[in-house]
Amino acid sequence: MIATAPVLLLVTLAAFMLVTLLPGDAVSALLASAEGLDPRVEESLRLQFGLDRPLPVRYVQWLGRLSVGDLGRSLLSRQPVLDTILARLPVTIILTAGAIFLSLAIGIPLGLLAGMRPNSLVDRFLSAFAALGVATPSFWLGILLGFVFAQSLGWLPSFGYRGPVENGFWLMAQHMLLPWLTLSAARIVEVVRQVRSGTVEIMTQDFIRTARAKGLPERMVVWKHALKNVLVPVITVTGLAVGHLLSGAVVVEVIFLLPGMGTLVVEAVLQRDFPVTQGVVLTGAVATIGASLMADALYGLLDPRIRYD
């Protein structure tokens, strides 16, 4: 378990440095379009932004505002960064949560299937498929899926987003199915691998032999006794994978034109909107840390042998 407080502090430091140490600052980004402007205007703007103060002072001030939820304002829309992020957050959460659900719902049964009969035809087929799955660039997969299922076959809408509140769950799910599949493909493969190797190991354990010996049907042995033990590490790894998923979500959102954090940050970065960039990057890191904390908590819940003192 990582120590959260010092890591969070260092995360804020890194996010602060990301936009402070790199060339160009908020003022020059703001004035990029206004050429031949009086240099004194630029100077007074720098004073107004507090860019004349020493770095450590600016960091502490920024941290103080951050602690009350003030992430600054967007240089483009002048909206508070926090509001902008909160407006985009649901899309990214729906995308990521759906991908996690899909990866478990597909990965666990397939992993069990392969792990029950190691080196069988099914197992070999799945492991070859897994090697391919890990190596596939997810955005390329998304483009191909969109091409096949939306453009050629016309089974699904190829892009756009329909909120679940206004349009109902099914219309939302139709629009999200391809993004979910794209984002979860690599995770499905990971889950299959992990469940497979866990199952292979568990099936040789004494308690499985005991369960069989007392006459339990095989179904019960697998789904109740084996699965319970296999799932614990899967939960942890899923928690640790949230960072990866958020990375993937950036590209997937761009391909399928989903108005989430990914499209927000791509627009912000390309237009040098520093406060928004910083806000999204920071949110991504905090979400990653939060997910691994949650995984730790679940881990303790599922395995009573683990206690955090």
Add this chain to the structure above:
Amino acid sequence: MTDAVRSAAGERATMLRRRFLRTRTGPFFGGLLLVLITVTILAPLLAPHSPIRQYLDHTLEPPSVRFPLGTDDLGRDLLSRLLHGGRITLLAAFVSVGAATAIGLPVGMISGMLGGRGDIWIMHGVNALLSFPSVLLAFAISALIGPSLAVVVLAISIVFAPRMARFARGQTLVVRETPFVEAARATGASLRRLIFRHVLPNIAAPMLVEASLGVGYAALIEASISFLGAGIQPPRSSWGLMIKEGFGYMDSAPWVAIAPGAAILLLTLCVNVLGDTVRDVFDPKVRL
């Protein structure tokens, strides 16, 4: 005595080579990777056309004898762009993983050998950097500095260095507890001597495997940030940029985006399978 050591090392090398050849996947994907690297290095000799020459009366043509993989929207030969783009993608992947290892390996070894408070704070820093979603961080860095090949390499290195550091530290912690390190420490060996003489030779093999697995992932990150518009800039080509360029023509000319994606898939597949195989070869518990 030195002769005995030398012949033991020689025997071990022979044994490892035999184990490697016994796996069917190792030599196959290793050979494929060599072919891939060779054709991209020889791109200027092998490419049938210039990668930036625009045949404007041959835009978006399907594969033919003259253009074996077809042409893109500006009438550029896709095979030539693929070969030249591969040089950039492979260069970016190998150099950035190399740089990340050069930074991460010493940091991880020092952190692991130091222990105590120094170790704890170095690892806090490493964990903080690892909390940022990798594509997001690499994209932000390269877009904010200004897109170019060097910046892409720098961005991927920054993303990868903490990974390598954490891995090196984990390996170091294992070696640190072995009797020979303890003995060396007892004779008063300096930290530098301990690290270079005892830790490094013993963690080199797993580090190499980890780095080779990183190459595939680095290629994926390069592709992602070029796809998002903050990587390699046209008219140069990289595999990620080619997918971006083909993305808009999926309905009329799907081959434009399919070829570079397949190339990335092939590269990553070779590197991953090879890395896994080498790991098994070095692991005496795995029967081959």
